[in-house]
Amino acid sequence: MSGPQIVLVGPMGVGKSTVGALLAERLGCAYRDTDDDIVTAQGRAIAEIFVDEGEAHFRALEKASVAAALAGHEGVLSLGGGAILDADTRALLDAHPTVVYLSMDVEEAARRTGLNTARPLLAVNPRKQWRELMEARRHLYTEVARVVVATDGRTPEEVAEAVLDAL
Numbered sequence: 001m002s003g004p005q006i007v008l009v010g011p012m013g014v015g016k017s018t019v020g021a022l023l024a025e026r027l028g029c030a031y032r033d034t035d036d037d038i039v040t041a042q043g044r045a046i047a048e049i050f051v052d053e054g055e056a057h058f059r060a061l062e063k064a065s066v067a068a069a070l071a072g073h074e075g076v077l078s079l080g081g082g083a084i085l086d087a088d089t090r091a092l093l094d095a096h097p098t099v100v101y102l103s104m105d106v107e108e109a110a111r112r113t114g115l116n117t118a119r120p121l122l123a124v125n126p127r128k129q130w131r132e133l134m135e136a137r138r139h140l141y142t143e144v145a146r147v148v149v150a151t152d153g154r155t156p157e158e159v160a161e162a163v164l165d166a167l
C-alpha cells in the first residue's frame with residue numbers, strides 16, 4: 001500500500017504523538033506528525049503562528065502539510081487535532097483504509113491538557129473550551145475514522161496495542 005500505514009486523528013492531548021511513535025516502533029516504520037512538519041518548515045512554535053498570523057493562516061499551512069504527508073509518508077502519521085475541520089482533508093481521509101480516532105472523555109482531557117497553555121485553543125478555560133471543541137468536532141472524527149479506540153484510563157502502550165488489535 002502506498003501512503004501511511006496508520007493515520008491517527010483525535011483531539012489535542014489524546015496521545016497521538018506518543019502512541020504514534022510507539023506504533024511506528026512496533027511496526028518498524030517511520031513516524032511523522034503534521035504539527036512537527038509545520039513547526040520545522042516555519043521555524044516557529046504553533047502558538048506563535050496562531051498569535052502572529054491567526055488561526056486561518058495556520059489552517060492553510062496545516063491543510064497543505066496534511067495533504068503532503070498523506071501523499072508522501074509510508075509510516076505512521078498523526079494529524080493535528082483540528083485537521084479534520086477542512087472538508088478537502090476529510091475527503092482525503094475518507095479514502096484511507098486505516099484512519100484511527102483516538103478518543104477521550106473530558107476528565108481525561110483535563111488531566112492531560114488542562115494546564116498546558118502551549119495549546120492556544122485551550123489557554124483561557126480549558127475544560128469549557130475542550131467541551132465546545134468536542135461538540136463541534138466529535139462527528140468529524142467519527143466520520144473519517146474506520147476505527148475508534150478509547151484512551152481513557154489506558155497507558156500509551158495499551159492504546160497502541162488496542163490500535164493494532166482493532167486494525
Ligand code: S3P
Nearest residue numbers: 011012013035080081082119120
Ligand atoms: C489544534 C491541535 C494542535 C495544533 C494546534 C491546533 C486543534 O495539535 O495543531 O494547536 O485545533 O485541535 P495536537 O492535536 O497535536 O495537539
